[in-house]
Structure formats: structure tokens, C-alpha cells
Amino acid sequence: MSANIVYAILVTSLATFLSRFLGALTSEGIKETSKLFKWFNCLAYATLAALIARTIIFPAGVLVDASYSSRFLVVLLSLVVFFISKKNFVYPTIFSAICMAILNNYI
């Protein structure tokens, strides 16, 4: 293995584990019925939603080359499939991949 790549992987995993471990450590004194727990629950959902929205609107990697309109259309149509399929997670997910690959050629 190349030393630079191994160091990068180790640094990345350390930076990732730090948040996880601190979370596990500080949650020891928190009861699931407490207000602090409820607040953190809201924080977690809002943070995740922000991350997902950012990934779609300001993406990194190959999605940068897909137009805004194609990304929005795929997400919108996938949500329609999600509700039509009675909130099944797999159908809209597979649909989104196929739809994105096709739309990218036309939009």
C-alpha cells in the first residue's frame, strides 16, 4: 500500500470516528425521555436533511455535470414513485438511478 494513501485513510477514519465516539461518550448521561435527547433528535434529522439537500443542489463528484433541472426532475419523480409505491424505499431508489442515466442524455 502507498504510505500517502494509507495516511489519508487513517486520518479520514480518525476524523470520522471522533464524532461518533464523542457522541457515544456524551450520550451516557442522557435519558431518552429528556428534553436534551429530543433536541438532539431534531438536530440529527435537520442535519441529515441539510446534507441530503446540499448533495442534490450543490453536489460533489460526477453529479456536478448533471443539470439542475435533471436533478430536480429525478428527485421529484422519485418522490412520486415513493408515494405511489406506498412508501417503499427500493422502487424510487432504482427508478432514480435509471431516470438520471436516461435524462442526462437529453437535458
Add this chain to the structure above:
Amino acid sequence: MINKNFFFKGYRSIFTHDSPAIALTCCFIAIGALFKNLGFNIQESIFSTVLTYALPGSLVMAESMLIGASLLNIFLAVWFVNARLYPMAVSLFPLMMHKSQPKWKYYFSCHFIAVSAWLIMKSNYKKIPKEYRIDYWIGIGSATVSVSVIGTFIGFSFSEYLNKDMMMGLAILNPVYFLCMMVGASKTIPVALSVLLGTILGPIIYLFSPEWSILLAGVIGGTIAYLVGEHSVS
């Protein structure tokens, strides 16, 4: 040690009809292909998936390496993007804490905190006796990591067959899957409002502060949603 029944119950939870296994595999196929393009070998790719096990963090590492960033820069960039794991851990571990369980299980299994595993646990924890939730959680985490490793291996091995359109398809799959899971989880006012506000605030704050956008949107959106939830209860 680990209760096998609950461990395997957790492990099997990703093989249900609405399982995250397909989405997760596809996302890590994209990551595996990206690693190969970056010059990683197969051992390094799998090593990275197992040790990091967080898609945004892996993407940030890859991008940072592409521009030749220093190790300190990589550390800070990944820490910022993965800081969301802290509130995720704090909002999950109290549901699994039990005095009969040794602490090492919690410290070890915090590595499995990631969106897929977290959402599966959040949807199913009530069905599991509190004493065994940690074993169930370790089962979920082991299964999602296994699937991620398989995806990385496939992506690395078949990267030359993946054209740009296919890579785009794989890249959109992850946010769409998480979005559907979040919408599905929005069953109470505070959670629904948290998701809505996070979705709106995340991109808006990104325009002013890309590094802090996720954290700020989470804190502002989550706090407003919490206060509205408390007010509606009272």
C-alpha cells in the same frame, strides 16, 4: 458477549423488501470506482470503506487527495462534513443504553453510526427489548458494513465498465434513498419540521458558508423544530 438471536435479527433487517442494501451497494460501487480512478489498490479501497464507513467523508477525502491537500486539511474537511455523526450518536445511543451491557459494546459499535443504519435502528428499536438493542444494532451495523465492502469490491473490479451516465445514476441514488427514508420517518411534528427546515436551510446557508452550512442548518432548523414541538405539546 453478544446475543446471537438479536445480532442476526439486526443483520437480517437489511434484507427486507424495503431494504437499504441495494442503495448502499450502489453507492459503494460508485465509491469503489472512484477509489480505483484515484490510484487506490483493492486493499486500500476496502480498508478505507471498513475504517471510514461514511460516504460524504470518503468523497471529501477523495476530492482533497485530488487537489493535493495536506493530511491536516483532510482531517479538518472530513471532521466538518462528518460532524453530523455527533448528534446522530447522541440521539440514538440513549435508546440502547442498558446497565446489564458492557460499555465496550457502545464504544465499539459507535463506528456503525451512518445514515442507513441509523434510520433502520430508529424505525425498529421499539420492537426490540431495551437490554438487547445494542446487539441488534451491532447486527445492523455489521450487515451495512458487509454490504458496503461488497459494493466497493464490485465498483473497484468493474470500474472500466461504468460510463459517466451510469456513475451519475449511482450518485443520485444515495440522496434519493435517504430523502425517501427521511420523508418516511417524518411521523411527528418535530421530526417532520426538522426535515423540512434542514432541507430549506442547508442549501441557503451553503451560499454564505459552505463549510458550516450542514451544521448551522442542523442546529437552527433542529432547534426551531424542537421548540415548535414542545410548544405544540404544552
